[in-house]
Amino acid sequence: MYFFYQFLIFLAVLFSPIILLFRFLKSKEDKKRFIEKFGFIKEKRVKGNLVWIHVASVGELMSVLPLIYELEKIKYINSILLTTSTLSSSKIFKTFKFRKTIHQFFPIDLNFFASKFIEFWKPKIAIFIDSEIWPCMYRNLKKKSVPILLMNARITNKSFKRWSFFKKFSKEVFSNINIAFPQNIETFEYLKSFEVRKIKKIGNLKFSETKKKEIKNFSKDFQKSIKNRLIFCAASTHPNEEILIAKTHISLKNKFKNLLTIIIPRHVDRTNQIYNDMKLLGLKSIIKTSKKRIKDSTDIFLVDTYGETKKFFKISKVAFIGGSLVNHGGQNPIEPARYNLNIIHGPDTKNFKDVYKFFDKKKIAYKISNSKQLTYFTQKLLSNKKVKKINLKKIGNSILKRSIVEVKNILDNEIKKT
Numbered sequence: 405m406y407f408f409y410q411f412l413i414f415l416a417v418l419f420s421p422i423i424l425l426f427r428f429l430k431s432k433e434d435k436k437r438f439i440e441k442f443g444f445i446k447e448k449r450v451k452g453n454l455v456w457i458h459v460a461s462v463g464e465l466m467s468v469l470p471l472i473y474e475l476e477k478i479k480y481i482n483s484i485l486l487t488t489s490t491l492s493s494s495k496i497f498k499t500f501k502f503r504k505t506i507h508q509f510f511p512i513d514l515n516f517f518a519s520k521f522i523e524f525w526k527p528k529i530a531i532f533i534d535s536e537i538w539p540c541m542y543r544n545l546k547k548k549s550v551p552i553l554l555m556n557a558r559i560t561n562k563s564f565k566r567w568s569f570f571k572k573f574s575k576e577v578f579s580n581i582n583i584a585f586p587q588n589i590e591t592f593e594y595l596k597s598f599e600v601r602k603i604k605k606i607g608n609l610k611f612s613e614t615k616k617k618e619i620k621n622f623s624k625d626f627q628k629s630i631k632n633r634l635i636f637c638a639a640s641t642h643p644n645e646e647i648l649i650a651k652t653h654i655s656l657k658n659k660f661k662n663l664l665t666i667i668i669p670r671h672v673d674r675t676n677q678i679y680n681d682m683k684l685l686g687l688k689s690i691i692k693t694s695k696k697r698i699k700d701s702t703d704i705f706l707v708d709t710y711g712e713t714k715k716f717f718k719i720s721k722v723a724f725i726g727g728s729l730v731n732h733g734g735q736n737p738i739e740p741a742r743y744n745l746n747i748i749h750g751p752d753t754k755n756f757k758d759v760y761k762f763f764d765k766k767k768i769a770y771k772i773s774n775s776k777q778l779t780y781f782t783q784k785l786l787s788n789k790k791v792k793k794i795n796l797k798k799i800g801n802s803i804l805k806r807s808i809v810e811v812k813n814i815l816d817n818e819i820k821k822t
Contacts, residue, residue, distance in 0.1 A: 405573035409539055413514050417442075431673055434491050440509040443517040445524055447506050452482025453819060455811075456527035458510055461490040462710065463736050464533045465497065467556065467610040470800070474808050476504045480819065485525055492672075492710050499711045511541075518544040528818045531811065533609075534558050534587075539573075542580040551814050554584040555807065556609040559594040560733065560754060567598065575599050585609075585810065588758040604810070608759065610738050611796055612804035622715060629698040630719065633664040636782060637716050637745075640670045640735035641726035645750075646678050648775050649724060650685050653703055655779045660786060664698070666716050668707040670726060670735065675708035682706075717743040722785040724748045724778070727755075734760070741768060744793045746785045748772055766794050 416423070420442075427433040440446070455475060459465050465488060475481055484505040488494060497507045511517040518541045530545050531553045532538075545552055559567075567574040578598035586592040587608040595603050621627070638649040646667055653665045669678060675691055682689040682704050689704040690696045698705060707716065717723060723740035727733065728750030737747050737759060747769045753760045763769035770781045 405570060405576075406539065406543070409573075410514060413512065413540075417512060417514065432491055434494060434509075437494070437509060441512050441517075443511055443520045445508065445521075447508060449525060450483040450504075453480055453528050453815070454483045454485055454525060455481055455529055455531065455815065456485045456487070456525060457531045457533065458487045458536055459493070459533045460536055461488060461493045462496055464488075464536075464556075465493050466739070467612075467736075468533050469500065470612045470804050471555075471609065471807055471811075472502065472505055474804065475811065476502065478812070481815070485527065496711045513538045513540045515540050515544065522548055522550065529553060529811070529814055531555050535560075535563060537577065539577045542577055546580045551582040551818060552580055553811065553814065554581050554600075557584045557586045557591050557595065558588065558755075559591045561590070564594045564597075582814070583810070585807070590757065606806040606810065607799070607803035608738075609803060609807060610736060610759075612800035612807070622719075625697065630664060632662055633698075634660050634662050634786060635664050635666060635716075635720040636722050636724070636786065637666045637668070637720035637740075638724040639668045639713055639716070639726060639740070641667060641724075642670055642730045642732055643674070645724075645726045645729050647681060647685075648729060648778055650682055650687055650704065651775050652779045652782050653687065654685065656783055656786070657703065659783065662700075663786075664702065664705060666705045666707060666720065668713055668716060672708045672710065675706050679706055714739060714743070717745060720745060721791075722746055722748065722782060724782070728752050729772075737763060737769060738796065741794065742796050744791055746770065746788075746791060748778065748781050748785070763794075766792070768792050768794060 424433060424438060428435060457468060459468055472484060475484055485508060486505055487508050487510040489510045494507060511521045522544055527550055529551045533556050535558045542552060575598055578600050581600050583602040583604060584595050584600050585604055585606050586595055592603060592605065649665060649667060653663065657663050667678065669675060679689050679691055687703040688701055689706055690698060690702055691706045691708055693708050717740050723745040725735050725737045725740065725747055727735040731752060733755035734749060734753035737749060737756060740747055741763060747763065749769060749771060751771060751773050760769055772778045772781055
């Protein structure tokens with residue numbers, strides 16, 4: 405099965421010039437750094453103990469930031485290598501100031517690239533976040549006796565079924581994991597099914613996100629332009645969800661004369677299309693990078709930059725979290741809850757089932773299925789003077805401390821061996 409998997413990846417590499425051209429046109433690839441995915445390394449390796457952390461994209465990167473900051477405090481960790489797979493995540497990385505951490509793109513999962521990557525970086529441990537399970541990389545790490553931690557592990561029902569179709573192969577892949585920390589009960593059961601040797605519950609690492617000093621305030625001019633505005637923020641939106649948000653704004657703008665709706669699409673390359681959709685609906689919109697000043701008549705403010713979502717949550721009263729009114733599984737609702745926002749979401753939240761269950765219990769999240777319900781709850785929450793809050797900081801700190809202890813224990817053992 406490994407041979408067949410390698411063959412499929414090899415075919416993808418053969419067609420990579422066409423794939424890359426398409427991705428360049430879509431602005432989804434770094435024209436200078438894409439070669440990192442083919443095993444070409446530009447960064448220098450710092451001498452000493454290196455911890456490797458791999459995340460897929462922006463959401464996972466944001467969740468692992470507190471862990472990185474804590475690991476940087478440990479003296480015997482000389483450097484941290486953070487790898488990601490997307491251009492957007494590399495851009496986000498640049499907005500943070502790290503002392504020991506460098507960024508690289510994750511290599512294509514072929515034995516040749518994986519082996520070359522490990523041989524160069526020589527990590528003491530490899531920490532994979534969320535659902536990042538790579539057969540060849542795992543196999544090569546195991547050959548080099550590098551411990552693999554699957555932290556904040558998440559396996560959806562859909563991915564479980566895919567892995568189960570190749571049960572023998574899957575068990576072989578998952579057997580390479582030294583220890584897994586599932587973020588929910590569902591994943592815990594799936595990991596057991598694949599016979600992961602050690603599974604430990606420590607909670608969802610995404611709760612440990614904290615407000616960082618790197619989050620700067622808006623310019624004085626921007627703050628002045630929104631001073632008297634009531635702000636409704638729709639974050640991580642997907643196609644068609646923006647239309648429903650726009651219709652909600654139209655329904656409510658007469659009741660709330662000072663209403664400003666901020667839309668932050670999950671993929672900012674869609675911003676111009678969204679702008680045109682808003683125009684067809686008769687709404688006056690401004691794109692952030694146009695640097696135009698928000699006027700009293702502005703209806704929609706479109707955010708086409710990365711890494712500023714928290715800043716917009718900070719000035720909002722209510723948040724809609726996207727990917728939940730379409731067949732996607734929802735996006736992370738923890739961040740707006742941390743900013744004391746009540747959350748509106750669609751019915752499809754399978755990616756964060758346990759989190760939404762917890763938020764529903766605490767009555768800070770509201771599920772809607774259509775435009776009428778979206779308008780009703782948005783109006784209700786915008787009108788509320790008192791906002792229900794929960795203390796996520798205490799929960800997050802506890803999970804973060806346990807995560808650090810687990811990483812340190814394994815790292816200490818590895819250092820003792822050398």
